[in-house]
Amino acid sequence: MRTVIGIDVGGSTTKIVGMRKGSDGTLTLIEPQFVRATDAVTSVYGAFGKFTMQNGIGLSDIDQVLMTGVGASFIDKPIYSLPCKKVSEFTSVALGGLYLSELDEAVVVSMGTGTAFVHAYRGNKKTEIEYLGGTGVGGGTLLGLSKKMIGVDTVEHIEKLCEEGDLDNVDLRIKDISGDNAFQINEEFTASNFGKLSDMANKNDIALGITNMVAETIAMLGVFAARNYKTRNVVLTGNLTSIEPITRVFGKLEDSFNIKFIVPRNSQYATVIGAALCDSIEY
Numbered sequence: 018m019r020t021v022i023g024i025d026v027g028g029s030t031t032k033i034v035g036m037r038k039g040s041d042g043t044l045t046l047i048e049p050q051f052v053r054a055t056d057a058v059t060s061v062y063g064a065f066g067k068f069t070m071q072n073g074i075g076l077s078d079i080d081q082v083l084m085t086g087v088g089a090s091f092i093d094k095p096i097y098s099l100p101c102k103k104v105s106e107f108t109s110v111a112l113g114g115l116y117l118s119e120l121d122e123a124v125v126v127s128m129g130t131g132t133a134f135v136h137a138y139r140g141n142k143k144t145e146i147e148y149l150g151g152t153g154v155g156g157g158t159l160l161g162l163s164k165k166m167i168g169v170d171t172v173e174h175i176e177k178l179c180e181e182g183d184l185d186n187v188d189l190r191i192k193d194i195s196g197d198n199a200f201q202i203n204e205e206f207t208a209s210n211f212g213k214l215s216d217m218a219n220k221n222d223i224a225l226g227i228t229n230m231v232a233e234t235i236a237m238l239g240v241f242a243a244r245n246y247k248t249r250n251v252v253l254t255g256n257l258t259s260i261e262p263i264t265r266v267f268g269k270l271e272d273s274f275n276i277k278f279i280v281p282r283n284s285q286y287a288t289v290i291g292a293a294l295c296d297s298i299e300y
Contacts, residue, residue: 023295050068050071057088155257158227188210190205
């Protein structure tokens with residue numbers, strides 16, 4: 018079987034995946050990996066070498082390398098003389114989201130440093146993809162505010178702090194401003210992020226407040242996008258899907274807005290998987 022390699026190049030983190038193509042057109046995913054390095058070129062070659070060695074893939078087995086991500090522009094020569102092609106990051110997000118969720122239509126959300134929204138629809142002959150826009154609220158927001166406000170800038174530490182956090186010391190909720198039981202909005206919903214920040218709020222409370230604000234912002238934009246296309250399915254992808262306090266917020270909002278937030282297996286690798294699929298799917 019022939020193999021297509023997909024690479025998603027970040028500034029210092031590179032993700033890589035393989036797709037084996039059978040003679041009957043079936044695709045088999047080779048488990049994705051990632052590596053960290055000080056620059057894009059180093060991370061690409063490090064990821065490529067590690068991935069091919071661990072999976073027993075020879076250069077002669079590879080048809081081509083498909084690259085996406087902000088760091089792909091730094092790779093302007095073939096990798097080990099292999100054919101390389103740059104593909105759209107938004108196309109990769111869409112194809113990866115549908116592939117992992119096994120859906121024919123969804124709003125796919127890519128949650129990285131910032132957040133992008135794409136609508137994807139798999140028709141009879143091709144997949145229709147539309148980039149909807151994005152927000153600067155994402156992982157960069159989470160880490161930047163946490164570093165400035167509580168002196169913590171690692172995801173592991175933020176998650177640990179959130180375990181003991183209390184949003185009642187940070188956020189203004191509907192129940193704080195209305196005693197009307199007939200009010201049409203769930204009383205636990207946020208009226209204002211950080212709108213009730215108490216002098217007694219500790220690091221745990223603030224960490225949870227920041228995490229909650231990032232997740233709610235992304236979730237509501239996903240709700241608006243899904244309603245616009247009259248679909249219930251919102252597929253969540255990207256590194257933020259691995260943070261439990263983030264995904265917990267999406268789960269709390271599902272029923273109230275009649276939206277299904279889906280975090281598929283390998284959701285962190287959706288974009289690189291989609292890049293590898295660009296060779297096999299018409300769009």
